[in-house]
Amino acid sequence: MYDIAVIGGGPAGLSAAVQARVRNKSVLVVSGDDRDNPLRKTQRIDNYLGFPQVSGQELLDRFQTHAAQMGAEQKTGRVLNIMSMGDTFYLSIGSEMEQARAIILATGVVWANKYPGEVELLGSGVSYCATCDGMLYRNKEVVVVGKAADAPHEANYLQELGCKVTYVSDKDPDGLRPDIPFVKAPKVEILGEGRVTALRAGSTTIPCEGVFILRPSMAPADLLPGLAVENGYLKVDRNMSTNLPGVFAAGDCTGLPLQVSKAVGEGLVAGLRAAEYLDQLQA
Template sequence: MSYDIIVIGAGPAGLSAAVQARARGKTVLVVAGSDKDNALYKAQRIDNYLGLPGLTGAEMLARFSDHARENRVERRMGRVLSIMPVKDRFYVSIDADMEEAGAVILALGVSRGKKYSGEAEFLGRGVSYCATCDGALYRGKPVAVVGLSADAPEEAAFLSGLGCQVTYVAVKRPQELEEGIPFVKGVKLEIRGEKTVTALVADGEELPCDGIFLLRPSLAPTDLLPGLRVEQGYITVDRNGQTSVPGVFAAGDCTGLPLQVSKAVGEGMMAGHRAAEYLDRQRQN
């Protein structure tokens, strides 16, 4: 399906951008995982957001989501795997599907954690970021699921249902993980292989496997869109939220300090406004 704007991320910046774009008559799709993956969700009390003191992070996110829904912002649960610019359009890979837009707004939050040893080398050769995309390739085979997102237990169950021999690896066993799926505690991870993956090493314990599913809440910006300018881990933007890639805007924590809700909302408003203006100019040319 084609949209005017696809927003990646459903935190304060992403939803603010989406509401602003809808106010300017644009069709908008917001793509994100569970709210539980958002750092704001865990906040016990927020007193420094103007006009809404005393809310928990979960309550604030719920209010933002309700506002976006009332403005007919379409939202989809999913993990964005890549963004491909083609002429004046962007093709956004969401799990096993592809959506199209005239502009993209990145509201990814902070990308935490470096790549594991062996991750880049074996990407596409046993390492995958999407269970629904690649799970069928591993029917009857041993796989490891590295659970870094709230929906990882659900994806592990999906893989198990396909017939994969699943081992779930995380810092702590999640309550949602099916009882029949083995769990291994792992903090320090290493991916090993030859031509393809042969094992995941978790805190020194080698787990033989043919596939490894690394299920993070989101990918690093440069993994999503090669050529995106990043400095010290943050996406470089101008005052309008424009990135180094024309038609791609960014807002919120992914653009740098301070990591505050009010900053994210303001930047999201600007990114949504400027993305709509960008589309209007494109149509006039």
Template sequence: MYDIAVIGGGPAGLSAAVQARARGKSVLVVSGDRRDNALYKTPQIDNYLGFWGITGQELLDRFHAHAAEAGAEEKEGRVLNIMPMGDTFYLSIGSDMEQARAVVLATGVVRANKYPGEEAFLGRGVSYCATCDGMLYRGKEVAVIGKAADAPQEANYLQELGCKVTYVSDKAPEHLRTDIPFVKAPRPEILGEQAVTGLRAGSVTIPCEGVFILRSSMAPADLLPGLALEEGYIRVDRNMATSVPGVFAAGDCAGLPLQVSKAVGEGLVAGLRAAEYVDQITNQKG
């Protein structure tokens, strides 16, 4: 059981982690591949105080090093859902489960537009986790929709399991096995009746029984049902508290402007307030 789970390894999430550790709280930071972070891809930053002329990758590496030095634990993976039960939040991370007393959402901007057929066939052929569900499709045709930097590795894993994989993405993948066919398509459509029967990718129809949609992270509203949004962003107050008690949000997912300085500042507030929340519920029990 962690005091605080931080979802997202960008400026907001790592700032929250550092502040929570300064208050003596145990912290788990869950994030995907760093290459998916928007900051990582920025060639030069000139408006972050004290660090002008630095690349986004260098700045992000410094943030991660600081959080690690502060004692925050990091776990690479995708949080698939968050389940509040009493004073505890259960986080499903791939096939693993972690627990925390409070949560900070720092997912960045996650586009929630679903593919045609995605919602209708969720649990009936549509999956978000190769590790969790791959064995169910051993010996079967599956399609991987790659929207994350590590998606080719996940596709390779499915192929090694014995699945017959076709990789679909809007750009050519790196490090994909040569025996996995690649189809370029910007917005595929999932086909089926009672369950998935295929994937339409541009002019190509791929027969398959499973579709693995591998995004860098889940949209906040899909992670935590009941989370209030405002104009597509998570609604927060000045304490970065969301509509769900014990859940805080910071950074790009909490609204404009989408800037590193704003994310770091909001992360500080979210980390401090999450620590205070943990103290409050701990004192109530005591």
């Protein structure tokens, strides 16, 4: 079990990890594919103190190296849900499970808008994890809705399992197997009564029994039901505490301004406060 699990590997999450390690807490940082991190795509940053005209990739590389040197463990994966059981949080990361005594949410901006039919058919054909549920759809028609950089890889995995995959996205996929049909569509709708029967992608209707929706990350309020949200962002106090005990948040997920400096500062506070929270529990 880890003392603290940090969800998100951007400036806020890595800053929190460093500060928690300063307080000698064990830390796991869980983040998605680096290609989905908006900071890595930023060509030039001029307003981060002490690093004028630095690229986002260089800055993120420095942050990751610093956190690793401090002893924070970093894991690539998509956190699907978090369950609170007493003083322990259980994190479902793909098909794996990790435990922590405190949580820091640093997911960045994740829009929680759902596709039509997604909520109603979740668990009845709609899945967020190919490695978890892929075997259930062997020899069956499935659709992968690719919003994350690793979605083509997950689609390939499903095809190799024996699923009959169609890939749908608003962007051309990078690394998709040539034998997987690709439908380009900005909007999708999941169809079915009680079970998934098809997915409508633009003007194309694709019969299927399963739909895998692969976003870069889950919205924080979906990870932990009961989190207070205000104007679309997580509500926190000056200690970066949410309304749930043992759960802290930092960075873009807490609101404007969406800046690296703000994220790093909030991550520092969240990391220190999470460590203090654990010290108080032990006392």
